[in-house]
Amino acid sequence: MQRLRRLLKPNPETLHHLLVNYKWLWSIINSVTFLSDSLMTFVYLLRSNAVDSPPLYTSAHEYITLEASYNLSYYARGLPAVPTDCPTPMGIKGKRVLPDPKIVVERLFKRTVFKPEPMHSSLLLAYFAQHFIHQFFKTDHQKGPGFQWGGHGVDVSHVYGKNKHVENLLRSFQDGKLKTQVLNNEEYPPYQADVPGVPMTWMGQVADNNKFALGHQFFGMMPGLFLYATIWMREHNRVCDELRRVHPEWDDERLFQTGKLIIQGETIKIVIEDYVQHLSNYHFLVTFKPELLHTEVFQYQNRIAAEFDHMYRWHPLMPDEFNISGVVYPIMEFIFKSDLVVKYGTKVFTDSLSRQIAGQMTARNHGFLTQSVALDTIENGRKLRFQPYNNYRKNLDFPHTKFSELTDDPEVAATLEELYGDIDGVEFYAGLLSEKRRENNMFGALVIEMGGPFSVKGLMSTPICSPRYWKPSTFGGDVGFNIVKTASLEKLFCKNIPGDECPLISFVVPPENIPSSEKCENCKNDEL
């Protein structure tokens, strides 16, 4: 039976090839609801069934424990840790002593020349990713790399704060809204000085007019994160106005709580239909339809895995300089400068981020500011005794047999061989970052094949997707339910940026902003 199932299971590469080609076929499937819904249900189930739920392992034991299920302070594990009594750090294959992590960074991760993202993804995409994921990737550095302090899912804590105390500090307690202030005729989050007690992390000297009180303590670090924080804050308040219009009798508390449910729904809708759609580059239109799972067997619970956190360290996306309306800021003049958003305004800032290409997710493309994060990732992957990169591929039935299969850059292949000796001895993050790019895609195959299951499972298992939540009354009636069901990235920005005309709001840089040296075949923008 097992063998038959294996035989019938679609090969990941074949499936991917089908999904990113044959546009005509997909346009037919997309237009027939019965077909697209059936396929979407298949995607939800195929992907989420690949994740252990409830989780089986943490980094503390390489065998099943009850702790894995009950102790939420651990990250879960995709694959169990390599037992400590194995002959090599990677198990049985590979070198007995792994290369110095500094050498790995120097030879495999360090950027010498900026490599632009071949699908022409924009910085608006890169910041969307960073803003969204920090709500659930929260390593507890005090306890160690196997531990976390988050809520294991899309709990919108990056908008409302890590706990009730912070949430209360950010709330105005009037009409359900969050606190704001007006700067340059636009609404922004309050200064930290005006909301004492909201924890924010600053490094070095940061001027007071750059210190805002935000839902996540790191979000003062990058103006792009501050832009998203501002837009979501405005959206929450806009939603509260809509709710008050239909429920004038509701008090502040009900408006706030219902607004928060709608923001979570909008987040998931935008993540699936704008963001995952872009990352997958499928011609099949992926949809957010929780009702499709209501007749299936599905567990409404999620746990973040340590490997997912490492896999998502997409630091090569970040360039070394940022072009805002024609002015070029080197990264050191950009970090901790939230007031640049205030200076240019949300409209110009959004437009500029939509017109600049992010960096390619590949080897030797970590800018100098994030090389230390790569170092940390390698060191922590070892402390967590991650299985080798190829075991994660074996687990999905598509292992590599030689280095030249892993990467099509012979220089990188030779470096990997020199550093790790054996294709089964390559450590997880080094393999992921060196992987050759998949056909018509931003990433190597393992990012999609591992990320897909963790993502689908995490998104569809939020409580609002479950049968007893997913109904109009949860969201304040049809008005609120429709806001969720019709949310899009474009609307999110457009409805919250003042002025009659919207800026460019795009995860893909338009052709006119692509330098001629960068034109490519099969890029999304060729179709615009």
Ligand code: HEM
């Ligand atoms: C220039 C921009 C960025 C800087 C300066 C930066 C910096 C950092 C730093 C200092 C850490 C903590 C590392 C540690 O554990 O020692 C971190 C963690 C992380 N970053 Fe970034 N980052 C940037 C952009 C991004 C982007 C674009 C993404 C993904 C889309 C990303 C994803 C992550 C993830 C997943 C973690 C792990 C979080 C955790 O485990 O708590 N970062 N980053």
Ligand SMILES: CCCCC/C=C\C/C=C\C/C=C\CCCCCCC(=O)O
């Ligand atoms: C805890 C919730 C996690 C939600 C994460 C949501 C989105 C993550 C997006 C990307 C993860 C990385 C790669 C997957 C990208 C494409 C997946 C395509 C859909 C699929 O084939 O399953």
